[in-house]
Amino acid sequence: MTIQWFPGHMTRARRQIQDKLKLIDVVIELLDARLPVSSRNPMIDEILQGKPRMILLNKSDLADAKVTQEWIEYFKKEGITAFPVDASTGTNVKDIPTQARLLLKEKIDRQIAKGINPRAVRGLIVGIPNVGKSTLINRLAGRNIAATGDRPGVTKGQQWIKVGKEMELLDTPGILWPKFEDQNVGYRLAVTGAIKEEILNAEDIAFFGIGYLMRYYWDSLEERYGLQEFSKDADDSDSVIAIMEQVGRIRGCVVSGGRIDLEKASRAFLRELRAGKMGRFSMEAPY
Ligand SMILES: Nc1nc2c(ncn2[C@@H]2O[C@H](COP(=O)(O)OP(=O)(O)OP(=O)(O)O)[C@@H](O)[C@H]2O)c(=O)[nH]1
Numbered sequence: 001m002t003i004q005w006f007p008g009h010m011t012r013a014r015r016q017i018q019d020k021l022k023l024i025d026v027v028i029e030l031l032d033a034r035l036p037v038s039s040r041n042p043m044i045d046e047i048l049q050g051k052p053r054m055i056l057l058n059k060s061d062l063a064d065a066k067v068t069q070e071w072i073e074y075f076k077k078e079g080i081t082a083f084p085v086d087a088s089t090g091t092n093v094k095d096i097p098t099q100a101r102l103l104l105k106e107k108i109d110r111q112i113a114k115g116i117n118p119r120a121v122r123g124l125i126v127g128i129p130n131v132g133k134s135t136l137i138n139r140l141a142g143r144n145i146a147a148t149g150d151r152p153g154v155t156k157g158q159q160w161i162k163v164g165k166e167m168e169l170l171d172t173p174g175i176l177w178p179k180f181e182d183q184n185v186g187y188r189l190a191v192t193g194a195i196k197e198e199i200l201n202a203e204d205i206a207f208f209g210i211g212y213l214m215r216y217y218w219d220s221l222e223e224r225y226g227l228q229e230f231s232k233d234a235d236d237s238d239s240v241i242a243i244m245e246q247v248g249r250i251r252g253c254v255v256s257g258g259r260i261d262l263e264k265a266s267r268a269f270l271r272e273l274r275a276g277k278m279g280r281f282s283m284e285a286p287y
Pocket residue numbers: 058059060061062085086087088089127128129130131132133134135136147148149150151152153154155175
């Protein structure tokens with residue numbers, strides 16, 4: 001597997017965020033609830049330079065609720081305000097301005113004590129591609145302003161957006177890069193759709209995804225694809241391929257001679273997995 005990230009690109013992304021930090025009071029760091037480690041920039045603390053920040057575990061509708069709760073407790077122990085959200089339906093999104101003000105409470109209280117009327121809290125959303133930054137901005141703004149898509153890399157523009165009376169957001173989020181040194185990180189990101197399929201091969205990603213579900217979420221997989229007679233030995237590549245073929249059979253990915261088109265089957269599987277059709281799953285737990 002080769003994933004290339006260019007140092008120039010990272011430096012530019014980092015500088016863009018640091019320029020924006022000067023304009024804002026609080027950072028809203030968006031992570032994918034299914035993989036809070038892999039979807040986190042490894043240098044985030046250094047990049048944020050001590051700016052008050054909260055972590056939102058987005059796409060919590062797709063993640064294992066029990067594991068998400070463990071993550072919330074984990075971040076709490078680290079002294080970081082964190083809570084699950086679902087930007088696509090708006091679950092918990094209304095708590096963001098309140099939590100942002102809480103983070104700045106001391107500063108706001110000092111202003112009030114001096115008789116100054118505190119202005120709206122200014123926030124910046126940061127996160128890796130496809131984590132849901134634009135969807136969240138639109139949700140907070142209550143209208144469609146940021147470009148959203150199911151492919152990484154569609155965010156554009158720059159202005160302040162009012163979120164009620166108490167908060168303002170920069171309409172262009174800060175784009176962070178994920179950590180790529182570890183091959184499994186790359187695959188986890190690819191399974192959830194954060195990395196384009198042109199970079200990693202769809203069959204390899206699906207192979208990884210099926211293996212993962214075989215290990216940790218067998219029942220969901222079994223139910224969806226009728227795998228009652230199949231082996232659930234994820235360490236045996238023949239068993240994994242047999243399941244991929246079954247997916248292909250069920251989804252009509254059959255070519256001449258009855259052979260299964262594994263590439264097509266892989267894409268079908270990934271589409272369904274990413275859309276939550278196999279139920280909720282998490283790929284990383286804190287403990
Ligand atoms: N199920 C679910 N899907 C979500 C959620 N938030 C965003 N999405 C979907 O995830 C995809 C990516 O969302 P975007 O808002 O475009 O992500 P982004 O971070 O702005 O992406 P870039 O522009 O690539 O940086 C879209 O298909 C959204 O509909 C969520 O909470 N739950």
